[in-house]
Amino acid sequence: MSNVLILGANGQIARLAEKQLLSETKHHLTLFLRNAKRLEVTDPDRETVIEGDATDPDALNKAMAGIDIVYANLGGGKTIETQAKAVVQAMDLAKVTRLIWISTLGIYNEVPGAFGKWNHQQLDGGYLEPYTAAAKVIEHSNLDYTIIRPAWLQNNDTVDYELTHRDDLFKGTEVSRKSVADLVTKLINDPKKYVKDSLGVNQPYTDGPKPSFY
Template sequence: MKKVLILGASGQIAQQAIPLFLKEKNIGLTLFARHPKKIEHFKAENVEILKGDVMHFEELKKAIDGQNVVYANLAGDIDKQAANIIKAMDETKVKRLIFITSLGIYDEVPGAFGKWNHKMIDQYLKPYIKAAQIIEASDLDYTILRPAWLTDNDEIDYEITQKGEPFKGTEVSRKSVAALIVKMVHSPKLGIRESWGVNKPNTDGDKPSWY
């Protein structure tokens, strides 16, 4: 059984990923969250729920020990959280990390949408940029995901751009990002030491459709 730890398991993308993982018989989930009551409805035979904070190193290290994959779905001081995760993974010799950041961390969003995105979120990007730099400097088997603006649409429809390529599209569903994460868990070599932009095809425009 492949053991997967979800950090920030009450997050919105994680809430989409957990049901997809639960359909798999060979996955054991550990759900790590500061507010575990929000995820109690996911209790199952192959699910362990832990209360914890990524910034509490010993709690984090204990949760990571013995896992095959760490999937981080976090917010806030994400650069400091990334540093703590890498340290704990190094000490427990766990190598595979899937980490959600944000579009725009490489100034990779072109055109009018890039200017709009810059105006909307640039003030929040600094810790995401630093987190990516910390992860890329590690020796982990990481994949950084940079989703477009997120929707709650009940669909799985996405495409990927690599680091160094212009970002495509303006939006993507949380369920699509979740499905990609599950796919990566099942394909151990997929996306190793890469940073992927994730968007829904044919959503190019000046801004997301709901603005």
């Protein structure tokens, strides 16, 4: 059993991961988010809610007490690099080393062909750049990180995915949020897996110039 801190706990993937972790494991979950009223606790014995901002090192420092694994499901566009720096600082101070960090596809210019061009058209100019910078903060840290780079996200009720690594070309165009949550759960259950790695996540056989829902 591990004590898991989930940053951005009201995110769609985070809520799916929380549900799976409560159902399949005995881990204790500390749920960190800006507005605690937005989150409904289903198991008070295994869930602790902390209200705070991930750009605030002091709030993160308090949340890190007794934590074994940090799963960061953070957004915020232009603030994501600041959040990455604050998370690394707080983890270093608390001597917590294991980090699972949700990023986005395209941060290494690893998406090939027509889909890669389309992806840049959609994400360049204010989204891809800060996520790329945030990933560099994580990779230059001393943490035992895993960066997750999902394909374009959809809400299909399916778990079906394959992985690529940092130096591989990205595959596919889309993946379900439920699949990403399943990967997060597996990494929490086996924290020595994919350490210092960056994983692209896609649903097999979804290659094309853009996701099916565009």
